[in-house]
Amino acid sequence: MSTQHDPILVTGGTGKQGGATARRLLADGIPVRALVRDPDAPAARALAEAGAELAIGDFDAPDTLVKAATGARGVFVVPPATYRADGWDGDLEAQRGIALVDAARAAGVDHVVFAGIASMGDASAWGAHGKERIEQAVAAGGLRYTVLRPVRFMENYLLQGSPVDGIADGVHRHLFPAERPLQMIAVDDVAIFAALAFADPDRFHGQFLELAGEAITPVDAAAALARATGHQVRYEEVSEAEAAAIGPEIHTVWRVTRETGGWHADIPALRELHPGLRSLETWLASGGADRIRSLIDT
Template identity: 85%
Template sequence: MSSQHDPILVTGGTGKQGGVTARRLRADGIPVRVLVRDPDAPAARALAAAGAELAIGDFDAPDTLLAAATGARGVFAVPPATYRVAGWDGDLEARRGIALIEAARTAGVDHVVFTGVGSLGDDIAWGAHGKQRIEEALVASGLRYTVLRPVRFMENYLLQGSPVDGIAHGVHRHLFPADRPLQMIAVDDIAVFAALAFADPDRFHGQILELAGDAVTPVAAAAAIARATGHPVRYEEVSEAEAEAIGPEIVNVWRVTRETGGWHADLPALRELHPGLWTLDTWLASGGADRIGALLDAQKASAAR
């Protein structure tokens, strides 16, 4: 029988979602154990300094997953995905996620919170089939579970070197229609929903939550970023031909978005659960604008050399 003194195992702790979730749980006074491959990595050392226990392990070594899960009362599951231009390796992602679920079941974990991806309709067409298989295995495991399906991260405006997303020299290029509201979420809010689920597993057992915090057209979002940073920013919609040239998974996202109307998280219902849910303006005012501005300043300086 687990107790509130037992830790929650957080996977992906050195990444975006796992890192903010581990820090959120620690801020709430909850014991946290973080699965890491390299305990000397800067992100791992920062989590240890914040009071997290480090468990050395690897998703491709199932015995280490069982060792990490043993004694934990909950697991925050973010199995690593493998993406290349040719597409997602959904089979590998599914094997890793299912191995973690099996380790949690064997270890007697009380509650698993799995974070996947917001649904767009024909999920198989755009690379979510690995996450679907993990969800199916979790439902069939007999464990208490909650599934989080976040949409596009607001932090993606900070991406650099990607063929789509991020902002390069004042231009935000992406796949989405310029004039349709695009749902997005701050990564910090994913951590809030995970913490809510772990705090009340009976209430959240079996729930599948599509997560978003705002819905803003890409053109309006670019204008908001421009106002907040003081830099000119405009949106450029990638054509179908350009998306197809990048790769088959990318053009599938382009098509599915237009066929389905995009993500469909229920913002009012989510705000009832979490009244402090961030909008894009909130995220920008809470440090996002400063981070984007610093990147744009660096790009401008580099171009002037």
């Protein structure tokens, strides 16, 4: 029988969602065990210094996952995705996620929270089928579970070197229609929803939560970034031909976004669960603008 004193095993702790979740749980006084491959990596050391216990393991070595999950009362599942020249390797991502679900069940874990991706059209067409298969494994695993489906991250404005997203030379280029509201969420808010689920697994068992904190047109978002940073930022909508040239999955996202109307998280309902849910403006005011400004200035 697990207790509140048993740790939450957080995977992806050296990445965005896992790192934010580990920090949120630690701030709430919840013991955290972070799965890492290299305990001497800077991000792993930072987790240890923040109070996390480190468990050495690898998604491609299932025995290490069982060992890491043993004694944990919950597992935060964010398997590493693999992107190859021909697109996302969803099959490998699914294999890794399912291995962790199997390990959690073998270790007697009480509750699994999986952070996947918001639904929009056919998941197999744009590289999300791996996450879809993990969701199915989580739901069929016989454990209490919660599935989080975040939309695009506000932190994506910080990306560099990507053919879409980020800001380069004062331009934010992306696939989304310029004048249609685009949903987005702060990574720290994903962590808060994960913490809410771990704090009340009975309430959140079986829930699939589409997560967003803002719905704003890309043009208006660019204007908000410009106001907050003091730098010129404008939005440029990628054409279908450009999207197709980048790759078939990018082209599919371009098309499916227009066919389906995009993501559909119920933001008012989410704000009832988490009243501090960030809008783009509050994210910018709480450090986002400073980070973007720093990148532009350098």
